[in-house]
Amino acid sequence: MKSTPSTAELVEKVKPLVTPERWAHILRVAELARAIAERNGLDPERAYLAGLLHDAARDLPLEELLRLASPENEVERAHPLALHGRAARRLAEGWGVEDPEVLEAIEGHVYGVSPENGLGMALYVADVSEPGRGVNGEIRELALSGRLWEAYRKAVVNKVNYLQGKGVPVHPRTLEVYESLRHAP
Template sequence: MDIKKIQQDLKSLLSPKRYLHSLGVQETAIFLAKRYGCTVDKASVAGLVHDCAKDLNKQQMLNYVDEFDIIIDSVTKKQTELMHAVVGREFARIAFGIQDQGILDAIRYHTTGREGMTLLEKIIYLADYIEPNRNFPGVDELRKVALSNLDKATLMATDRTISHLISQGKLIHHDTISARNSLLCMKEIGTGVSK
């Protein structure tokens, strides 16, 4: 995959702010991949492209749902901000020629997480949360934990997401609940990372 070509194409698809965010996620994903023994190239591409469908409007996303025969669950139908990850998986495959299933799954689950997340999925989920352009109460603590324990940091991010959704009166996707429960059930949660 030609990362420079992907960057050029992505820059024309996204707003300047979203593109800057994508570069921040890419940078953070590379750092976390090196720290936790994940394939750096995959983390780089997944981090860069994770939001490739984010700036599509609702109708464009629905058109892609039809075109790609994507099945949208009831929560995503109501919580349409989740749709960019589902559409993004297929959009990345078609627009950028990405065929690696690990990268595509990391794009697909970067907003909700899921049960039994792979190392790459955790890295992209967390990188999206803590990239340098993010600024919210508690992000520095989360960044600090991410340096020593990827699973614990991912669990913390999931907890914060759930708390935020509850405070906003929004639906919580079942994949997010499953991700949290899966992380809590891991025996290795105290030791750094499970692969």
């Protein structure tokens, strides 16, 4: 049985896999996910861990991305970068991360998670609204004010509307999340 790796060990695994710009983004997302978790009654250290690992596979060569995560649908075949969440999950599992909610958050940061996964919602919102992106500040503020569900809903709706407006196919899992949030009370 593997022991759970320390944050320092995971930093040593992730940092060499990504560009300096991506690493800076990862750190901003991890810190924001931690803050969002704190303000919404979630475990801040687990949120930080998910943030630290979410883009571990983002800068891998295409062949390595495909080795870690085979496309499951036409969107992933046409846009293999959509695989980076699933590939990052595979890396995290290989490094000894076993927390199912953290693993689901890592995988789902690309296309969304079930609203039952609070860490996944915190990571998704942190990723789309971290200050370095220069967008979605209102979503970030909603989440930091303790209104994570509302922020998450807005983030998913904005993503779907943006992609549809550009004529870009929306991942089927994103559409599932979108529909579940759109029809929720």
